[in-house]
Amino acid sequence: MFRIATKKKLNDAVTLMEIEAPEIAKKALAGQFIIFKIDEFGERVPLTIADTDPVRGTVTIIFQIVGRSTMLLDQLNVGDTIADFVGPLGIPTHIEGIKKVCIVGGGVGCAIAYPSAKALFNAGAEVDIIAGFRSQDIVILEDEMKKVCKNYYLMTDDGTAGEKGFTTTKLKSLLEAGNQYDMVIAIGPIIMMKLLCDTAKPFNVPCTVSLNPIMIDGTGMCGCCRVTVDGVMRFACVEGPDFDGHKVDFDELMKRNSIYKEREQHDREHVCKLTGGIRTHG
Amino acid sequence: MANMDKKKTPIPEQEPQVRNKNFEEVALGYTEEMAKNEAARCLNCKNKPCVEGCPVNVRIPEFIGKISEGDYEAAYEILTSTNSLPAVCGRVCPQESQCEAKCVRGIKGEPVGIGRLERFAADRHITCAEKKACPTIQKNGVKVAVVGSGPAGLTCAGDLAMNGFDVTVFESLHDAGGVLIYGIPEFRLPKSIVKKEVEQLQGYGITIKTDMVIGKTMTIDELFADGYEAVFIGSGAGLPQFLNIEGESLLGVYSANEYLTRINLMKSYKDGYDTPAVKSKRVAVVGGGNVAMDAARCAQRMGAEKVYIIYRRSMDELPARSEEVHHAIEEGIEFQLLRNPVKIIGDENSRVVGIECVEMELGEPDASGRRRPIAKEGSNFVIDVDTVIISVGTSPNPLIKSTTKGLEANKHGCLVADENGATTREGVFAGGDAVTGAATVILAAGAGKTAASAMMKYLEEKKKK
Ligand SMILES: Cc1cc2nc3c(=O)[nH]c(=O)nc-3n(C[C@H](O)[C@H](O)[C@H](O)COP(=O)(O)OP(=O)(O)OC[C@H]3O[C@@H](n4cnc5c(N)ncnc54)[C@H](O)[C@@H]3O)c2cc1C
Ligand SMILES: Cc1cc2nc3c(=O)[nH]c(=O)nc-3n(C[C@H](O)[C@H](O)[C@H](O)COP(=O)(O)OP(=O)(O)OC[C@H]3O[C@@H](n4cnc5c(N)ncnc54)[C@H](O)[C@@H]3O)c2cc1C
Ligand code: SF4
Ligand code: FES
Numbered sequence: 061m062f063r064i065a066t067k068k069k070l071n072d073a074v075t076l077m078e079i080e081a082p083e084i085a086k087k088a089l090a091g092q093f094i095i096f097k098i099d100e101f102g103e104r105v106p107l108t109i110a111d112t113d114p115v116r117g118t119v120t121i122i123f124q125i126v127g128r129s130t131m132l133l134d135q136l137n138v139g140d141t142i143a144d145f146v147g148p149l150g151i152p153t154h155i156e157g158i159k160k161v162c163i164v165g166g167g168v169g170c171a172i173a174y175p176s177a178k179a180l181f182n183a184g185a186e187v188d189i190i191a192g193f194r195s196q197d198i199v200i201l202e203d204e205m206k207k208v209c210k211n212y213y214l215m216t217d218d219g220t221a222g223e224k225g226f227t228t229t230k231l232k233s234l235l236e237a238g239n240q241y242d243m244v245i246a247i248g249p250i251i252m253m254k255l256l257c258d259t260a261k262p263f264n265v266p267c268t269v270s271l272n273p274i275m276i277d278g279t280g281m282c283g284c285c286r287v288t289v290d291g292v293m294r295f296a297c298v299e300g301p302d303f304d305g306h307k308v309d310f311d312e313l314m315k316r317n318s319i320y321k322e323r324e325q326h327d328r329e330h331v332c333k334l335t336g337g338i339r340t341h342g
Numbered sequence: 343m344a345n346m347d348k349k350k351t352p353i354p355e356q357e358p359q360v361r362n363k364n365f366e367e368v369a370l371g372y373t374e375e376m377a378k379n380e381a382a383r384c385l386n387c388k389n390k391p392c393v394e395g396c397p398v399n400v401r402i403p404e405f406i407g408k409i410s411e412g413d414y415e416a417a418y419e420i421l422t423s424t425n426s427l428p429a430v431c432g433r434v435c436p437q438e439s440q441c442e443a444k445c446v447r448g449i450k451g452e453p454v455g456i457g458r459l460e461r462f463a464a465d466r467h468i469t470c471a472e473k474k475a476c477p478t479i480q481k482n483g484v485k486v487a488v489v490g491s492g493p494a495g496l497t498c499a500g501d502l503a504m505n506g507f508d509v510t511v512f513e514s515l516h517d518a519g520g521v522l523i524y525g526i527p528e529f530r531l532p533k534s535i536v537k538k539e540v541e542q543l544q545g546y547g548i549t550i551k552t553d554m555v556i557g558k559t560m561t562i563d564e565l566f567a568d569g570y571e572a573v574f575i576g577s578g579a580g581l582p583q584f585l586n587i588e589g590e591s592l593l594g595v596y597s598a599n600e601y602l603t604r605i606n607l608m609k610s611y612k613d614g615y616d617t618p619a620v621k622s623k624r625v626a627v628v629g630g631g632n633v634a635m636d637a638a639r640c641a642q643r644m645g646a647e648k649v650y651i652i653y654r655r656s657m658d659e660l661p662a663r664s665e666e667v668h669h670a671i672e673e674g675i676e677f678q679l680l681r682n683p684v685k686i687i688g689d690e691n692s693r694v695v696g697i698e699c700v701e702m703e704l705g706e707p708d709a710s711g712r713r714r715p716i717a718k719e720g721s722n723f724v725i726d727v728d729t730v731i732i733s734v735g736t737s738p739n740p741l742i743k744s745t746t747k748g749l750e751a752n753k754h755g756c757l758v759a760d761e762n763g764a765t766t767r768e769g770v771f772a773g774g775d776a777v778t779g780a781a782t783v784i785l786a787a788g789a790g791k792t793a794a795s796a797m798m799k800y801l802e803e804k805k806k807k
Contacts, residue, residue, distance in 0.1 A: 083559050086371050097516055103608060103617040104516075128616055144516040146553040276603055276617075279514050279555055280739050281524075281580035283597035286590075293584060298741065312591050315692045318416070320618045 082117030091153030166248020432461025480737030492520020494576030494774025589686025763793030
């Protein structure tokens with residue numbers, strides 16, 4: 061059992077929690093993730109480790125409420141426990157040798173991008189951040205992000221905060237202005253990562269993307285998380301989640317992630333309507 | 343008086359057309375009367391050929407003798423003197439190629455139903471025996487770690503704990519049991535049975551820590567730094583292989599591990615569990631081992647209208663246990679033998695709509711001793727399916743090897759270990775599928791046992807130094 065130490069609503073759809081998991085807190089590096097299972101009946105769901113506090117033994121997760129499991133997690137409060145919390149899984153983001161980097165986060169992807177930005181900043185790299193959101197009311201981690209970069213560019217689709225426009229627009233203008241990045245690290249919706257890679261390609265900038273296929277065990281046993289990179293089948297849970305964005309087959313990943321869409325739609329309505337997310341059995 | 347019936351006492355089973363729609367156990371087990379009747383077929387042979395056929399040398403005629411006397415607890419104790427998982431082994435061991443293959447009663451008729459009797463004695467103990475206080479074991483204060491809670495790890499842990507060691511088992515999943523929990527389905531091995539056998543071992547004072555991925559949460563080196571004086575690795579062979587043919591990323595293609603894990607470990611077949619179930623109408627399972635049979639029979643139970651097994655050799659070479667092949671046929675699974683998939687076909691939404699196969703014929707024997715399948719030129723044909731489950735083997739997961747200095751593996755990824763289970767790294771032992779590649783429960787359990795005694799010897803000598 062893993063206890064929830066703190067809980068904070070970042071906005072209507074995004075929640076931050078610190079979970080007591082000292083072994084993971086000791087070990088985790090930027091880019092790694094955990095898998096949680098809420099209770100006996102829960103599914104195994106991966107979430108990035110947004111931060112750790114090895115002294116207090118806590119691991120921070122920031123999650124978007126999209127379906128049944130994240131809704132149920134969001135129902136829990138400080139002092140409640142989660143049945144399972146495994147990690148740190150995946151290969152940490154490579155930060156060696158990167159001197160100047162542009163980190164792009166889209167929506168809740170900022171939660172995944174933040175630890176990499178922090179790690180690179182602490183390693184002495186020059187960090188620019190582009191954070192993109194639909195609108196002002198869902199902006200997250202602005203203060204935290206600003207502390208770990210040289211330039212922070214906030215973009216909103218509707219122009220209610222920062223600049224109006226997409227993350228791709230900003231990246232393109234930065235590259236056109238002559239910024240020479242060793243790497244672009246892009247994390248967010250799959251379509252955004254794909255377009256960012258397309259944007260960076262003509263400038264010959266390498267891109268790292270963090271992939272989020274459906275996962276079960278997270279240790280290389282089920283093969284569910286397979287993605288095609290450079291024409292080769294790779295398991296994102298043990299060989300990723302970071303991959304060379306110029307080589308990822310994004311279209312395939314988008315299709316594979318849509319497989320349980322119908323059920324999820326049903327779940328969303330069902331869980332909300334019936335109980336507000338509280339289990340009715342067990 | 344020996345029972346000279348040529349046939350085994352039949353074991354009651356659920357009707358095929360009933361059981362292929364539920365996840366309840368297929369075989370219902372012997373009653374006392376049936377067990378005594380079957381036990382009376384054993385001739386108590388002096389030279390005990392059956393015992394030789396058993397990888398852990400269960401004292402077969404002795405335990406069977408106790409059943410015919412009606413002393414079931416004694417039978418159970420004899421069983422557990424060499425095998426910590428009799429309820430499991432009685433259900434899933436390939437008896438027909440082990441103990442029962444050697445039984446003299448098999449010369450003129452059917453061999454003694456050793457597996458069925460083993461299961462009877464174990465089940466009888468689980469359901470009827472009075473809860474005996476666990477023997478108090480003198481602890482020696484020496485900490486040892488076991489990685490993986492499959493049959494290899496559990497058996498090793500059990501033996502070490504009974505000898506006073508302070509044993510902790512580290513398991514990466516949220517439940518203990520290895521393949522017994524995540525792979526083999528409920529209708530063949532009820533999870534409550536596995537839980538009972540695990541609890542039995544916990545009774546000896548073993549600590550099981552789930553959610554611990556060794557190589558990630560903690561490395562082997564950190565286990566030593568934490569005061570563990572020896573480590574056993576029983577991490578299994580869970581890494582699924584694919585066919586490397588076109589279409590394996592389509593929606594509706596699963597590895598057998600994913601398919602079975604969703605159903606067994608995550609219980610997606612039961613109402614109230616969150617993990618989405620795979621819904622299929624027409625299913626092709628590629629492969630011919632126990633794993634393929636399990637996947638096919640699960641698919642049937644999940645409501646598929648038609649399930650095919652596609653296997654590139656013939657019935658004679660099917661690696662699955664014959665009992666399970668027989669059960670699958672009874673349940674209506676169609677065997678497409680001497681067929682090999684060359685491509686999986688998808689529609690415009692990337693959903694599977696068919697699998698293209700070629701016909702095969704058998705040529706000269708290959709390195710495995712089995713006749714090599716050769717494709718017949720131009721014999722391609724398509725089977726309409728919406729789900730393809732790939733079940734063509736697994737290999738050991740490289741996670742531990744890649745994070746442990748000095749631990750060697752061979753070119754198949756199997757950890758290198760000597761006959762006692764000692765790896766190339768001092769104080770680290772290994773056994774089961776992690777060393778042999780995918781094998782059987784009893785071989786894994788046997789390897790766990792062997793390693794446990796080697797570890798005790800190692801620790802004894804280390805203390806002297
Ligand atoms: C390595 C990794 C790190 C991630 N980090 C974060 C994070 O920090 N914050 C965050 O909000 N989200 C993160 N995600 C995504 C998150 O795991 C999914 O959104 C998750 O499915 C939500 O669960 P749910 O039951 O609430 O939603 P569901 O309704 O079950 O699923 C919502 C969406 O997620 C996909 N999905 C379903 N099951 C899984 C699964 N087991 N694994 C991955 N995707 C799935 C579905 O295709 C669907 O589109 C991460 C995913 C991966 C693979
Ligand atoms: C579907 C299926 C059906 C089968 N049917 C039969 C049958 O009928 N009869 C038979 O005899 N055999 C059968 N087998 C084979 C048999 O189950 C295996 O040979 C046996 O389980 C191997 O035991 P093991 O202890 O070596 O490994 P496993 O049972 O694989 O257990 C390994 C355990 O280690 C854990 N682990 C792995 N890596 C780590 C890590 N880094 N840190 C912590 N824990 C880790 C795993 O999660 C797992 O729980 C079947 C196998 C499958 C998949
Ligand atoms: S070989 Fe058969 S008959 Fe002889 S002792 Fe063994 S089980 Fe009994
Ligand atoms: S999640 Fe199972 S192999 Fe990656």
